[in-house]
Amino acid sequence: MKNLSENIKKMKLSGIRKVNEKASKLEKSGKRIFHFELGRPDFDTPDFIKEACITALQKGDVYYTSNYGHKELRNIISNKLQKENNLIYDADEILVTTGVSEAVWDVLCTILDPQDEILIPNPGWINYWNISSWLQAKPVYYTLKEEDNYQIQINELERFITPKTKALVLINPHNPTGSIISKETMEKLTLLVQKYDLFVLSDEIYEQIVYDNKPVESIASMPEMKERTFVLNGFSKAYSMTGWRIGYVAAPASYIKEINKVHQHNTTCASSFIQDASIDALKHGKEAIAQMVKEYQRRRDFVVKEINSISHIHCFLPQGAFYTFINIKETGYSSQYIADALLEKEGVATVPGNVFGPAGEGYIRLSFAASQNELQEGIRHMKDFFENLKKEGLHHEISNY
Ligand code: PLP
Numbered sequence: 001m002k003n004l005s006e007n008i009k010k011m012k013l014s015g016i017r018k019v020n021e022k023a024s025k026l027e028k029s030g031k032r033i034f035h036f037e038l039g040r041p042d043f044d045t046p047d048f049i050k051e052a053c054i055t056a057l058q059k060g061d062v063y064y065t066s067n068y069g070h071k072e073l074r075n076i077i078s079n080k081l082q083k084e085n086n087l088i089y090d091a092d093e094i095l096v097t098t099g100v101s102e103a104v105w106d107v108l109c110t111i112l113d114p115q116d117e118i119l120i121p122n123p124g125w126i127n128y129w130n131i132s133s134w135l136q137a138k139p140v141y142y143t144l145k146e147e148d149n150y151q152i153q154i155n156e157l158e159r160f161i162t163p164k165t166k167a168l169v170l171i172n173p174h175n176p177t178g179s180i181i182s183k184e185t186m187e188k189l190t191l192l193v194q195k196y197d198l199f200v201l202s203d204e205i206y207e208q209i210v211y212d213n214k215p216v217e218s219i220a221s222m223p224e225m226k227e228r229t230f231v232l233n234g235f236s237k238a239y240s241m242t243g244w245r246i247g248y249v250a251a252p253a254s255y256i257k258e259i260n261k262v263h264q265h266n267t268t269c270a271s272s273f274i275q276d277a278s279i280d281a282l283k284h285g286k287e288a289i290a291q292m293v294k295e296y297q298r299r300r301d302f303v304v305k306e307i308n309s310i311s312h313i314h315c316f317l318p319q320g321a322f323y324t325f326i327n328i329k330e331t332g333y334s335s336q337y338i339a340d341a342l343l344e345k346e347g348v349a350t351v352p353g354n355v356f357g358p359a360g361e362g363y364i365r366l367s368f369a370a371s372q373n374e375l376q377e378g379i380r381h382m383k384d385f386f387e388n389l390k391k392e393g394l395h396h397e398i399s400n401y
Contacts, residue, residue: 011134014126015355019339023349034378036366037349039175039323041240042374043295046288049239049281056276065269067260069096069248073275076282077248085207086221087231089250095259096275098267100205100234100247105131106262107230107249111199112137116166119157123325123356123363125175125203138164143359146316146327150179154188161192167199172216173206176356176365177325178318180216190222200229205247206321208238208289211297214319220250227252230259237321238289239281244274296322299368299375306379307366310386322369325353329362331389339364346381 019037027033068074074091081087097103104127112118114136120128122141132139142157144150157168170189172181181189193200200219207216220229234247249259263269300317303324307315312330328338335352342348342364353360368375 007134007136012126012130016126016351019343019349019351023343026343026347031347033343033347033349034370034374034381035349036368036370036375036378037351039237039321039367039369040242041237041292041322041369042371043240043292045239045241045244046281046285048284048288049241049277052280053273053277056273061272061276063272065272065275067095067264067269068092068256069094069270070272070275070279073279073282074248076279077250080282081231081250085204085218085231087218087250088226089231090253092253093256094248094250095256095263096270096278097234097247097249097263098270099236099245100203100232101127102245102263102267103232103234103247103249104128104201104203106259106266107201107232107251108132108135108137109262110255110259111167111230115164117162117164118166119160119168119198120357121152121169121171121174122358123176123353123360124169124171126356128169128201129357137166140165141357141359144174144177144179145359146177146325150174150177150316151182151185152189154185154192157189158192161196161198165196165198167201168193169201169203170219171203172219173210173318173320175206175321176323176351176353176360176363177316178321178323179316180210180214180319181219183217186217186219186222189219190225193219193228194224198228200225202229202231204231204233205237207233209293209296209322210320211293211300211318216320230255235278235281238292239285240292241278241281244271244277246270246274246278296368299370299372300324302372303366303368303375303379306383310383311390312386322367324366324368325360326350326364326366327362328364331386333389335361335364342382342385346385348378348381348385 074094108131112135116137120139129139231250235241315324315326339352350364350366353363
């Protein structure tokens, strides 16, 4: 029997999915589980989007579309980018993909050669690291620190740049910390990537989920940045359409043509009738998004207040996305220990921070894209858990739970 690829053996499974599988197993065995692990909005997809999808199916839009996606959808994405993000992209500068996940894959395949270096946030959504490694490029972490409000420190970032550095990944708003890149940092980043002639992957999937009217700027809107930026965005989070699998990449047309080669051999095109529904989402979705964001903001305020009232743990106030990144360092336990013990003892599923990179050690990620009732009860269990830890005495050794 031949062996499978050596490369695939090295590729890691998503640590987030691992927690979810373990939580679901416990749930099937009858344990009550509070699902705070997945980045999945708990809202249903708005009805008008579902109806648009059904209409498209009934009308017979069931065939392959252009590899690039329906022209009408690309036109409407172009309008959205101009109106909401101050970005000028024509339809031929947009490629519709099967979720941002596919867009990430396609863009990384398009820009990276083996040994190329790519700067990735630590902590950060892990696909960037795993796919770059798969492509035999060299992912290099730059650290985001709580004491800096998770703002990128330009001097530190610059130290990681070598002649082999090809690209910088920005996740804005950021998963897992909920931070938003400040205008000042964005301006400095612009100068830095121009100085070193880098590409930028700007992951803006949480761009519409922001609190206290905090503006999110796309680095592509800064002077002379369009030519070096790949804007990645999609429908999963803002419209609660994670299962529909639809996203897009915006970049200069000459790059889009190359990205399309990967996309063509990968998925051919995004599903036709889902593209139709996405047109309606963009046309009529503003109110639905506003309602969801209002609810997330209420939950965020509740969760942050409650977490910060528990001894030995605290969290940063997220400005966007729907995660709280909880500092558990004072407990003396590892992220893995706390996440495992919370799940097994109290049924509270969170993600150990180290899943997002080494700088995530000492943190757990809690997604507040869950109902208020679940959050209330789940956090009560967390309080009991940390209260008991306190009674048992804090261990200052990292445990191998
Ligand atoms: N980018 C970031 C930063 C994410 O957190 C996620 C999902 O959690 C994705 C991309 C993937 O999005 P999609 O569902 O569009 O593939």
